[in-house]
Amino acid sequence: MEEEILSRMRRSIVDGAPQHAAALAQEWLQSGSEPLHAINDGFIPGMRHVGEQFGCRALYLPDVMAAAEAMKAATAVLEPEIQRRGLKRGVRGTVVLGTVQGDIHEIGKNLVGTLLIAAGFRVIDLGCNVAAERFAEAAEQAGADAVGASSLLTTTMVRHRDVIAAMERRNLRPRVKIIVGGAPVTGKWSAEIGADGYAADAQRALDLVKRLVAPSAGDAP
Amino acid sequence: MRPAIRLLDDALIARVLGEAFQLLSNPGIQVGAAEARDLLASSGAVVEGERVRIPEVLAQTCLGAAPREFALYDRTGSAVVRYGGDAVHFDPGSSCVNILDGETRARRSAETRDLIRLTQLAEVLPQFDAQSTAVVCSDVPAPVADLYRLYVVLAHSSKPVVTGAFSGETLQGMLDLLALDAGSPAALRARPRAVFDVCPSPPLQWTNFAAHNMVRLARAGVPAQIVSMPMAGATAPVTLIGSVTQHAAETIAGIVIHQLAAGGAPVVWGGAPSILDMSTGIAPVGAIETVMLNLACAEVGKHLGLPTHGYLVASDAKLLDAQAGAETGISAVLGALAGINMISGAGMIDSLACHSAEKLVLDAELIASTRRLLKGVETPTSTLATAMFASLPKEGFLASRETRALFRTEQHLPSAVIDRGNYQEGAVDDAFSRAHDAIPRLLASYSRPALNPALLAGFAELLARQAAKFGVTFSPPTHDNAAPLHANLR
Known part of the structure; x- marks a missing residue:
């Protein structure tokens, strides 16, 4: 079940679907799951895939823009819960x-x-x-x-x-x-x-x- | 018949203009200059802050007031560039900051010596009808850079010049320089030698600097060339036709400001539209879609009966390689077939970031071939072939009178830069090498125009005044080929 939703999260980023990404983040929180887990193992692998595909010209700038929008929408949903739990989101810088x-x-x-x-x-x-x-x-x-x-x-x-x-x-x-x-x-x-x-x-x-x-x-x- | 190409039919151009007029009133145009907004407001436009809504009737009136044709004059007063109709002219690309060093084949910052060299080459290559202020010289302070490069070109050339000011504050100095060159502001107005590129900022914005300069140029009677540069997919709609429509709206807004400042002042429907490369984010000048945008934008201008300009004959390649040749040749041919009055860009590579003297020399060959294409398949003899068969000498066609009389017009005869020789082992070189080798020969045929010493002194004084105005110290460069300039400026 968890694996399946993480996979859909990845997909929502690759598809560049902000509403879908936000809905999946919402669903995740409602099930009481740990928000950082969704970011690190759902959404970010999606972004990583997009970055790789961009590097080899399988995806292009509009695809990357859309993926970033989806990422933004997902983190906007998860961020308050991350803060409430006193967690710290690992960013690269x-x-x-x-x-x-x-x-x-x-x-x-x-x-x-x-x-x-x-x-x-x-x-x-x-x-x-x-x-x-x-x-x-x-x-x-x-x-x-x-x-x-x-x-x-x-x-x-x-x-x-x-x-x-x-x-x-x-x-x-x-x-x-x-x-x-x-x-x-x-x-x-x-x-x-x-x-x-x-x-x-x-x-x-x-x-x-x-x-x-x-x-x-x-x-x- | 002269060969031609069209990408848009009349019905589609009517739709482009229809939507461009809609954009002019909604969302309207951002106009940064209060003086321009005041002109617009007093002529029926609705001004809300910096946003100006231009009614179609006002736009139509101003389009009707803009001249259908005008000329640029050389130093002797001859009208050598004719803007309007299907006349086609070429000038080198302008305002480049880098040069491909012909010796090292590496890119470096452009300097005075490079501008002089490019100017001298464009002067002796008959394919270029006009000069451009081709590079920004890194060896002079920025506040005098635009005036200085115009000075360098005027001091080394008799041809007309495509130029532009880098700010609102520096335009007047450049107009003063041209007036000195012409003899007086009135003489400059009567026989303008230069046209100024002025660029709106996409989407749908005329900045303070650009709008201000449109007003100034119109009032000085010095031609303005509007270079709208929508980037399809970034600063303009991704569809080619959507970008053509935005280009039309930005250009019409510029013409309205210009004609309100001085009705009948010469203005060009120009442009440097491009697509956005979706992988690298650059504006690829060699992309076929960029070429298509230039052609389509010019077609809209021609439909309105206005003089036209485009940015072609350049490449995204970093060297003079096969890509550079292909992109340059394709765009030169298509731009000429479209009958664009002034085609800028020759000599440039690296998506307009780098100039090359060698490419300028090669491009001259491509332009010469393009001009041959424009002449089309002619019928200079009374019968097409039968009479020549009837009078055929026994030695064959090479010995016939008609061959001798007509080969120079039937064929473009390329220089040695174009390789048409037989294969010779150990003596195969590339186009870059041949162009590089041609440069000393071309420069040997160059002679600097004899300028009145008082005029040169006037130039120098203007430069000194401009430098003082902006508080910069300015010592002229000392390269070998800049020696005459140096003597003048000392």
Whole structure:
């Protein structure tokens, strides 16, 4: 019975069906089962499968977006019960994302966020046109492991420096890693401004974060 | 007959425009510039905060006011680029931040020396009717980068220029530079040498900077080229036709702002639409769907009788490989068959992130072949074949008078960059190598236009003023090929 519902949970993520995922989470709680078990052995394996399929071009970005939506819907149902029981959900790390001040382009940043969620990271997305101070403030409040700052324009790319300076002012460096991305950004730029890394696309950004943020023992995927 | 291609029939274009007009009133367009919103409000649009609802009747009036054709002029005052009708022109891709180094075949940040080289090549290659401000030079400070690259191109070229400003604050300096080049603002208006790309932000948004520059350009009488760039599946509907409709709405909104600022000012129905690659998240310029979007968007503009532009002749490949050649050739041919007035993009690889002098040289060959295709199968003789058989010399057709008289027009005669030789062991090279080898020969045929020293001094003074305005120090680069510039700016 339990195995069967866990399998349906996996399927709901792969299908990208938020309502179905939420209903399964509800059903699980009503039976009195342990909520972390549903996340770790039902929903997350679904996300892992989606990530793998995306990597080999069997699934595509809209599929990953839908899977992330389903994951979000399921965790929204389970999260209150996890907290009520005083449990702690194992996440691989917390990443604050945003597009720098003066820049409204966020497709790339959103893709990075989706892939991070799919891989089991907690993502705090600050949106676009984000002031440097706001990155640092959010990273401090959330106890983030990494901050990702995106820019599409050569004219806004310079704001990456401000983000790093704001992080330093709050003494968050070098503990909190900073990664930069966006069309004009290069590895050279990342090194020049003292960031911890740069990635050319969303998949590589995920690999970079995985490398920079060591997963703590026993955590999911 | 001239060969042509169409992707949309008239009934479908009518539906595109019908829904575009609906989008203009609901949800309307976000317009960032108060000055533009005021113009719209006083002409019957409904303004709610930054959202502007444009009634169809206003849009139709402004579409009717936009000119059907206009020209860009070279330094001698000749109208060498004709926007309108089915005229087809090509210019190199613009605003690139990287260059494929021809020596190392590796990508690096573009610098002044690269812009000079690309400009010199586009100057001597007759396939390019216009220059573009091809790269952003990483060796000058950002606040003067747009003015500076226009300066570099004007100092090295006599052709018209496709350019653009990077902000609302820097446009005036560029207009001042062009006015200096033309002799006066009035001369610039009468015989514009440059067209400015201005980009709405998808979906359905004209930012403060873009709307402001549309107003400024219209009032200066300098042509504006609206480059709407819906990305199907990301910032626009996933269907090609849905993105074409969004492109139409964004472009019409730009034309409305522009024509309200100055009725009859020259404006281009341009674009750089693309799909979203669903695996990598990039905008693939070489995808056939991206090419289809460019063609379909231009068809809507042509249906309205407006001058057109598209972004083609580029590739997503990282090197000059088979993919680069295939994507470039296919899009050049299709864009030309669609009769797009200005086709930008030549020289570019890496999804418009990297320029290549070698590719510019190769693309010139593809463009030459494309132009041959556009001429179609002609009938230059009174009989198609019988008379040539009747007068056939015993040595055969190679010795016939008609062959000698007509082969230059019947065939495009490629340069040595195109490999048509017999196989020769040990002497096989690739297109990149042949293009690379051709560059010194091409540059040897280049000569810098003789500019009046007072004009050059004026250019330098403008640059210095712009640098001072933005509080940046600016020392001109010292590469060998930049020596004349350096002397001028010192």
